[in-house]
Amino acid sequence: DVKVTQSSRYLVKRTGEKxxxxxxxxxxxxxxxxxxxxxxxxLRLIYFSYDVKMKEKGDIPEGYSVSREKKExxxxxxxxxxxxxxxxxxxxxxxxxxxGEAFFGQGTRLTVV
Amino acid sequence: AQSVxxxxxxxxxxxxxxxxxxxxxxxxxxPYLFWYVQSPGQGLQLLLKYFSGDTLVQGxxxxxxxxxxxxxxFNLRKPSVHWSDAAEYFCAASGTYKYIFGTGTRLKVLx
Numbered sequence: 001d002v003k004v005t006q007s008s009r010y011l012v013k014r015t016g017e018k019x020x021x022x023x024x025x026x027x028x029x030x031x032x033x034x035x036x037x038x039x040x041x042x043l044r045l046i047y048f049s050y051d052v053k054m055k056e057k058g059d060i061p062e063g064y065s066v067s068r069e070k071k072e073x074x075x076x077x078x079x080x081x082x083x084x085x086x087x088x089x090x091x092x093x094x095x096x097x098x099x100g101e102a103f104f105g106q107g108t109r110l111t112v113v
Numbered sequence: 114a115q116s117v118x119x120x121x122x123x124x125x126x127x128x129x130x131x132x133x134x135x136x137x138x139x140x141x142x143x144p145y146l147f148w149y150v151q152s153p154g155q156g157l158q159l160l161l162k163y164f165s166g167d168t169l170v171q172g173x174x175x176x177x178x179x180x181x182x183x184x185x186x187f188n189l190r191k192p193s194v195h196w197s198d199a200a201e202y203f204c205a206a207s208g209t210y211k212y213i214f215g216t217g218t219r220l221k222v223l224x
Contacts, residue, residue, distance in 0.1 A: 048210060
């Protein structure tokens with residue numbers, strides 16, 4: 001089975017902190033994604049990466065950055081956390097360029113106080 | 114602009130009743146289409162997917178979906194709902210790397 005593992009299920013951080021969300025996949029997938037999920041808004045793409053060291057902005061990249069130094073790991077960074085970044089964050093990975101199935105991690109519920 | 118619309122935010126059905134969740138898409142060409150399910154506090158699990166061919170797609174947990182090109186729809190159905198089906202359901206479309214998700218439909222099942 002494909003496994004996408006997010007390092008934390010729950011996180012509580014203070015406003016202004018630098019926050020790292022880590023995601024690891026074990027199926028050698030080229031593509032990795034970070035989504036933010038909020039009630040009534042569905043999943044919104046923050047960033048995605050189609051190869052090591054490659055990244056592209058999604059729909060809501062402001063306030064976030066990403067890092068992909070190794071194929072299996074994709075990190076989401078909140079440079080200076082704010083309360084409006086309190087949300088559920090979902091990592092996903094997929095294979096290929098033509099719409100293969102995306103596999104999701106369990107999610108990280110981040111609360112910024 | 115590309116989009117996926119799930120017009121029903123909440124649906125409540127009785128256990129044993131049939132279910133249909135609606136999904137409409139707007140895309141330049143026929144995209145790849147997916148239905149995912151999310152149980153509370155969990156990630157998303159794939160129920161089924163449509164790439165091409167037979168327009169009626171069978172998935173896991175007894176779900177099926179029908180692709181209708183003329184209506185730009187990909188509705189999810191189940192003949193008899195179980196209490197364990199209570200969850201949030203997302204329709205998604207993809208043409209290349211990226212996926213576009215609908216806003217989700219939350220299903221409540223009455224005993």
